[in-house]
Amino acid sequence: MAAADDRPAEVGKRDIPLSGGRTLRVTEYGNGSIRIAVKTGSPYVITSLEQIDNEAVLKISPGREGSNAHKNWVHDHSAGDEQLP
Numbered sequence: 001m002a003a004a005d006d007r008p009a010e011v012g013k014r015d016i017p018l019s020g021g022r023t024l025r026v027t028e029y030g031n032g033s034i035r036i037a038v039k040t041g042s043p044y045v046i047t048s049l050e051q052i053d054n055e056a057v058l059k060i061s062p063g064r065e066g067s068n069a070h071k072n073w074v075h076d077h078s079a080g081d082e083q084l085p
Contacts, residue, residue, distance in 0.1 A: 004084070005018060008029035008030050008031040008033060009029065009030040010027060010028070010030075011028050011029060011030050012027070012028040012031055013025065013026070013027045013028070014026050015039075018038075021040055022038055022039065022040050023039040023040065024027065024037070024038055024039075025038075025039055027036045036058065038060070040080065042062045042063055043062070043063040044060040044062055044063055045060065045062075045063040046058065046060055046063045047059045047060060048058070
């Protein structure tokens with residue numbers, strides 16, 4: 001395990017408001033790495049991670065759906081009975 005002094009320096013942080021009172025926080029570090037966190041709401045699971053051209057694409061879904069998360073889309077039962085697009 002790396003010591004606290006070996007951690008890369010944080011160079012920036014941005015909060016992006018999402019629906020349902022959630023916030024996506026993106027933190028950038030001096031070594032070029034980034035950290036993505038969803039604040040508030042249920043736990044999330046990684047449903048896909050792809051390298052497409054020169055982009056790293058990460059898809060996450062709420063974990064409350066259990067095994068349905070592997071389908072990449074979950075139905076939010078708390079949102080009512082309206083149809084998803």
